[in-house]
Amino acid sequence: MSALVEVEGLVKTFGSGEAATRVLRGLSLTLQGGELTALLGPSGSGKSTLLTILGTLMKPTAGSHSMLGTDLVAADDRALTLFRNLHIGFVFQFHNLLPDFTALENVAFPTAVREGRETAAARTRGRELLARMGLAERIDFPTANLSGGQKQRVAVARALMNRPELVLADEPTGNLDRAAAMQVMALISEINRDEGTTFLISTHDEKIASLCRRQVVVGDGVVTG
């Protein structure tokens, strides 16, 4: 069985000359389909840079990166945009919802932007996801009127909208209280178990990491454990 994601010898350098900073130093990692993985490491270890590259939002300076057998280093911006839309979901630390849109509109966005309109099917899928996140009563709420935990659950629903194979979560519970954090993690675990979606969760929180079946530790730009 081939891996879902494979990165080999990843190097990422920011800046040039004397100001050059090498964040990733030949990092290699493989993610199998259906994994629930925690990405651990101190600040500045390269976790966020790795997630950004895995999310096709940035290209590595060197090394290989493929997902579902597609070479993502060679792909152009248009191809990467479509690939990201179809196969990758994101959950950010600060939810990063569109503030002028309702919960449902935020969740339906990834499908609507690809299809050019908000179809009935997209709205139905969005409602189902929000109901599953316990937000059935908040579907048409402007996101500004939701609590931090609710916003993060909307963000999880949005990440799942296009049924991606991989969801990248960068400190998804970092801005939540313990109860809300546990609620979000419970939802992630449930979806991972029920739908086989692969999650890679960057976190500093050992308790959150312990909820994941696999832990990857990054230090000084390489996988250390």
Place this chain on the structure above:
Amino acid sequence: MLYALKIAIRYLTASKAQTALLVLGVAVGVFIFVFMSALIGGLADFILSRTVGDISHVTIKAEDAEPAILISPEGHVLAVTEKGRMRTATLAEAATWIPLIEAVRGVVAVSPQITGAGFLTRGAQVAQVSVTGLEPGRESAILNLDGYMVEGAARLGSGLVVLGQRLADDLSLGLGQTLRLQSSGGVSTMLTLSGIFQTGNGMIDSSSVFVSLPTARTLFAMPQGVTRIEIKLADLNAADATALRIRGLTGLDAVPWTDGAEQLKEALNAQAQTGYFLKSFALITIVIGVASALLLSTYRRRPEIGIMRAMGAGRGFVVVVFVTQGALIGLLGGLMGAGLGYLALLPFPSREAFRPGTLPMDITQGSYGLAITLTVLGAILASILPARAAARVDPVTAISQ
């Protein structure tokens, strides 16, 4: 496209006060555009109607015989025939041409005339006058005699004469009085004053007299034909083309009013150029206003643009969102400005009712459609730069802001 439109509308409605101010700014620019169009257009029409409204727009004159020289076989000049001051040439076939000319598109009136010089005598007083013989029933075809009458009627019949107020004053003439009119050819006839007009043109009011065509035939010994045919058009600006058409149709030398009116045309062109400049400045203001507002919006929404890009929105989609915002602002501002312009022009008198001291605004020349179209196009152009800047936003940097 539909989804980009939805997002563009949402962005505009999310900042209602900012959008309202922006639309209002565009509307003011369009208002100025419409107002200037109506003023410049109205002014041009006003000047034209006051200068050439009462003259022939296309004139066909009988051509005098060219000077002739009779030379002997030895090369000696035997006789020379020079052009005389008296008009002798006639348009003998005028009756044939008139129906053809009347059928030409844009022709609203045709007036066959016999013109010449004469002397008006009342007792011991004599005045040199310009005599025009008009066809009864077509007295007001070119010069609106009916509209300028201050006493009596413009209707010309056998033995009747109509003349200007100043001439009547100079000769102390009153309606119903008899006077003698002698042509330059020496033929004289007694006429009764049936009407006095005042055009406001000193030359016409002090030296022009109008008689019926049959009376003019007697005075100028012209049993048939006319000396000139004056033609009035629905559109003054079509004079050159219509004259050309009539020339082709009849072979006669049809001369448009624009021949010899270079100074007037230059003045009107200069006025039109001024209008173009003012309208261009209004459009430039709109473009700068929309561009700066959208650039600001782009900067403010950088994190959202980053999120959209992360969620799979392509650069093209981002461009369409911001260009659509520009187009919507242009459309709303254009409609509002054109509407306000129309309402502001309503109280001004119509073109026919212009009076000295009032602004000669012409509500029909507001160029409303053009103003809206140019505004939308200008706003779209203005939004391209901010839209491209938005599309270049790096999602990683934007999301982390």
